[in-house]
Structure formats: C-alpha cells, structure tokens
Amino acid sequence: MIKIVYLLCFLTLVNSSMAQEFEGEKLMLAQQMSNKGYEKLQAGDVRGAEILFLNALKLDSRVREAYMNLNSIYKESNMDAATTIMEAASSVFADDDEVWYYLANSYYQQKQFEKAIEAYANAIKYSKVNGEDFGLVWSYYFNKANALAKLNRNKDSIEFYTKAIEFNPENPSIYFNRGMNYLMVKQKDLAKKDWLKAGELGMEGIEEYIDEYIK
Numbered sequence: 189m190i191k192i193v194y195l196l197c198f199l200t201l202v203n204s205s206m207a208q209e210f211e212g213e214k215l216m217l218a219q220q221m222s223n224k225g226y227e228k229l230q231a232g233d234v235r236g237a238e239i240l241f242l243n244a245l246k247l248d249s250r251v252r253e254a255y256m257n258l259n260s261i262y263k264e265s266n267m268d269a270a271t272t273i274m275e276a277a278s279s280v281f282a283d284d285d286e287v288w289y290y291l292a293n294s295y296y297q298q299k300q301f302e303k304a305i306e307a308y309a310n311a312i313k314y315s316k317v318n319g320e321d322f323g324l325v326w327s328y329y330f331n332k333a334n335a336l337a338k339l340n341r342n343k344d345s346i347e348f349y350t351k352a353i354e355f356n357p358e359n360p361s362i363y364f365n366r367g368m369n370y371l372m373v374k375q376k377d378l379a380k381k382d383w384l385k386a387g388e389l390g391m392e393g394i395e396e397y398i399d400e401y402i403k
Contacts, residue, residue: 218248226257234261249280252287259290263297270294278307285314289328292335301335308332326355330362337365342372360389367397376402 225240238261241254255277262270274291281287292307311328333348349366356362367382380402387394 215248215250218244218251218254221247222251222254222257225254229257229261237261245276249276252277252281252284255280255287256290259294263294267294267297271298278310283314283317285311285318285322285328286324288314289324289331292331296331296335299338301338304335305332305339308335320355326352326359326362329355330359330365333369334365337369337372340372342369345369346373358389360386360391363389364391364394371401 221240221244225237225244228234228240229237238258241258241261244251244254245258255273258273259270259277262273271291271294274287274294277287278284278291288307288311292304292311295301295304295307308328308331312325312332315322315325315328329348329352333345333352336342336345336348346366346369349362349369352359352362353366363382364386367379367386370376370379370382380398383394383397383402
C-alpha cells in the first residue's frame with residue numbers, strides 16, 4: 189500500500205513538472221510571436237502585426253508587450269478595442285501601474301471620467317509599490333486631475349495638479365491647468381500666479397488669459 193501511495197505521489201509530481209514545462213514553452217512561443225508582430229509593426233505592416241499580437245495572446249495571455257502594442261494600434265482609430273484590450277491586460281497584470289494608466293486614458297478618451305479616475309487611482313497606488321521614478325508617474329496625477337476637472341471637482345483636481353508638479357516642475361501645462369481650476373474656485377491671485385509661471389516656462393498666450401479673466 190505504501191508503495192502505491194509513493195507511486196501516486198511521484199506521478200503527480202511528474203505531471204505537475206510536465207505541466208509547468210508546457211506552460212513555459214507556450215509562453216515562450218507567444219512571446220516570440222509578439223516579437224515578430226513588433227517587427228511587422230516597425231515595418232509598417234499594422235494589420236499583420238495586429239494578427240500576430242492577437243494570436244500571441246490567444247496562445248498565452250501573459251504577454252504584456254502584446255497588450256501594449258495592440259493598445260498603440262487601437263487608440264488612434266478604435267477606442268472601444270483599445271479599452272477592451274487594456275481591460276484584459278489589467279485583469280492579468282493587476283498590479284502594473286502602467287497598464288492601469290493606459291486603461292484610464294482609454295476611459296478618458298471615451299468620456300468615461302469616473303472610470304478613468306478610478307483607473308488613474310490604481311496607477312498611482314501601484315506606482316508607490318513599483319517605483320515612482322518611472323517617467324510617466326507625473327502624468328498619472330496630471331490626467332487624474334484633468335478627469336476630476338471634467339466633472340467640475342475643481343478642488344480635488346488642484347490637489348492632483350499640485351502632486352504632478354512635484355514630479356514634473358518644469359511642465360507649463362500643469363501650471364496652466366491648475367490655474368484654470370483656481371479660477372473656477374474663485375482664487376484669482378493663485379490662478380494668475382500659475383499662469384505667469386506657465387508663461388515663464390514657455391507657454392505662449394498667457395497674457396491674453398490674464399487680461400480676460402484676471403484684470
């Protein structure tokens with residue numbers, strides 16, 4: 189009886205090892221397919237690249253680059269498809285801040301601002317774990333602030349513009365947008381200060397806004 193138990197345990201271990209090996213090979217093949225898709229994309233064969241990326245994900249859903257490249261294809265012409273592909277990516281890479289960021293951008297483009305705000309919040313949350321030195325992190329805050337402003341949540345948006353400035357203090361668009369939201373909450377002195385800063389950083393036409401809304 190003991191020998192039979194040992195045999196069953198051995199067979200279970202062998203089967204588990206074989207399954208892991210198969211999964212590894214499947215992922216490798218899917219990644220190779222995705223790499224070929226990227227080569228086609230670089231060569232201008234968008235349709236050929238799309239097919240390879242989709243087939244790679246059909247073979248194995250863990251190919252992150254395939255999601256990202258499909259998003260870059262779809263976001264220019266088919267936002268529904270871009271949203272669908274990044275929703276799928278977020279279900280596989282649930283703690284990936286960049287994935288959440290691109291999903292949030294899709295929601296934003298479709299004017300689904302509440303969903304965008306939630307997705308940007310996830311991007312911000314996971315960036316605190318994965319590392320805030322990533323170059324797009326400032327935009328997580330900036331775009332969340334923009335989405336909040338779309339819903340007239342101006343005080344909340346000011347908070348996130350301010351955080352974006354901490355990560356990217358030389359970006360005139362952040363100061364300009366924060367200034368617009370200061371204007372909306374009737375803090376004209378702060379609006380003017382931000383607009384002047386945006387002008388110092390190279391944004392043109394600032395005096396026209398100050399003349400129209402402040403003076």
